[in-house]
Amino acid sequence: MTLHKEGFKIILFSTLIFGGLNFGLYGWVGDNWITTSVLVISLILYILIIQFFRNPARFTPVNENHVIAPADGKMVVIEDVEEPEFFKGKRKQLSIFMSPLNVHVNRYPIAGKVVYQKYYPGKYLVAWHPKSSTENERTTVVVENGETHILFRQIAGALARRIVCYAKEGNSAKQGAEFGFIKFGSRLDLFLPLDCKVNVSLGQKTRGGETILAYLA
Secondary structure (H helix, E strand, C coil): CCECHHHHHHHHHHHHHHHHHHHHHHHHHCCCHHHHHHHHHHHHHHHHHHHHCECCCCCCCCCCCEEECCCCEEEEEEEEEEECCCCCEEEEEEEEEECCCCCCEEECCCCEEEEEEEEECCECCCCCCCCHHHHECEEEEEEEECCEEEEEEEEECCCCCCEEECCCCCCEECCCCEEEEECCCEEEEEEECCCCEECCCCCCEECCCCCEEEECC
């Protein structure tokens, strides 16, 4: 299993903390139910941390007419809305909620050129809150491909306290390639043209870099 680079420091820190805690406790009280309980709890937490930073290989069905899921998770929003930040008009919003158990690598939904990127500090409302898209800490990215512009927004949640975005204005975007990472639960919104054909339904699970969310007209 490949681990994401964003987890290296946290995994190293966790190894030292859990290792030191269990080694010190065993030396202090010996082998009994207390040390066994702490060891089991430590192992469970350590495994959860390891699995959070996993970075599995994905095989993207590259197609300029496909909008590919940028993240693993569950579809929680499919509706027409006003997008005031970049488009300043109606767009079709698709939102993916990522639980702490999901892979948290974020991938480009389409190929093209990054024409807009902006970070906003903000609150840490639960990721499914309607106002999280406009009030939480977030980063907005827009990729242009010909006349098509797709906006996607990384949104921090109640547990997610760090958004990592590698996309910069002027960068080339490769469909399915990594553009960011969000730590410990979050949400990702996409804003698509109104005439696109949605290929997913509410509650459906997605696989980042593989699930086709929509077909462009």
